[in-house]
Amino acid sequence: MDAFVYIEEGVIIGDRVKIRAFTFIPTGVLIEDDVFIGPHVTFINDKYPRVGREWKLLKTIVKKGASIGAGSVILPVTIGKNSLIGAGSVVTKDIPDKVLAQGNPAKIIRRL
Ligand SMILES: CC(C)(COP(=O)(O)OP(=O)(O)OC[C@H]1O[C@@H](n2cnc3c(N)ncnc32)[C@H](O)[C@@H]1OP(=O)(O)O)[C@@H](O)C(=O)NCCC(=O)NCCS
Numbered sequence: 001m002d003a004f005v006y007i008e009e010g011v012i013i014g015d016r017v018k019i020r021a022f023t024f025i026p027t028g029v030l031i032e033d034d035v036f037i038g039p040h041v042t043f044i045n046d047k048y049p050r051v052g053r054e055w056k057l058l059k060t061i062v063k064k065g066a067s068i069g070a071g072s073v074i075l076p077v078t079i080g081k082n083s084l085i086g087a088g089s090v091v092t093k094d095i096p097d098k099v100l101a102q103g104n105p106a107k108i109i110r111r112l
Contacts, residue, residue, distance in 0.1 A: 002039070014064070028059045028076070035062050038070035038087065045076060063097070072106075084112060 002021035007013075011025050014033035021039045028045040031037070046055050058076030062068065066079045069087035078094045085091055086102025095101050100109045
């Protein structure tokens, strides 16, 4: 894991995971084995953030072998096994296994 990766309490990270610099991983994120997370990736666990109010913790799963491109923003979703998220994407919906998805909002471009 590179420097300046911020990981909050309760995050689970599998084996052989590579996390590049300046990535933010809050509580509620589960990262399975063999995942690559590029630099400056931001995960989100609260869809309606407000100061000083109750909030709902939302969960994200990144499945085995998936890769997330640099600078992507990952809303609370599941990213499927061996899928690839293009750089600079905003992922708002679940991504199935073994696809390339990219853009804002991220769309499936093709199967891998
Ligand atoms: C998404 C990705 C895999 C596509 O690679 P590719 O299949 O070789 O695609 P190309 O470079 O041939 O581009 C194909 C089209 O997709 C567009 N495109 C490429 N990457 C894109 C991205 N991240 N988001 C949106 N569009 C993208 C290109 O502009 C091009 O558009 P066009 O057809 O209108 O000309 C790659 O660009 C990418 O973002 N990889 C992640 C890399 C990364 O973050 N690594 C981290 C380590 S530093």
